[in-house]
Amino acid sequence: MATIRIPIPMRTLTGNQSEVQATGSTVGDVLRDLDARYPGMGARLFDDKGAVRRYVNVFLNDEDVRALKALDTPVKDADRITLIPAMAGG
Template sequence: MAKVRIPTILRSFTRNQDQVTAGGATVGEVLRELERLCPGIGPRLLDDKGAVRRYVNVFLNDEDIRFLQELDTPVKESDRVTLIPAMAGG
C-alpha cells in the first residue's frame, strides 16, 4: 500500500493524520481508496469527471504525475503519494 501525505488543510478528513496508507495499482486507484477511507476528501481532489482538480498537485515520490501518466501512473507498495494544494496570493 502507498503512503499518502495529507496537507494540513485536508486533515479534517483524515482525523488529523498527516499520512494515510491506501491501496491501489495506480495513482487514481489510490485516490479513490483514500476517498473510501476518508469520506469527503475525494471531491477536494478530483472533479466531477474524475480528473485531478487544477489547483491540486499530486506527486508520486518526487515526480509530478502530470509529467508521468497522470492518474494512470503505476504505484508500488513502497511509493509515496504527496498531495499539495496550489497557493495563490501575493
C-alpha cells in the same frame, strides 16, 4: 499499501493524520481508495469529470504525476504520494 502525505487543509478529513495509507495499482486507484477510507477527500481532489482538480498537485516519489501518466501512473506498495494544494494570492 502506498503512503499518502496529507496537507494541513485536508487533515480534518483524516482525523488530523499527516500520513495515511491506501491501496491501488495506479495513482487514480490509490486516490479513490483514499476517498473510500476518508469520505469527502474525493470532493477535494477530483473535479466533476473525475480528473484531479487544477489546484491540487499530486507527486509520486517527488515526481509530478502530470509529467508521468497522470492518474494512470503505476504505484508500488512502497511508494509515497504527496498531495499539495496550490497556493494563490499576492
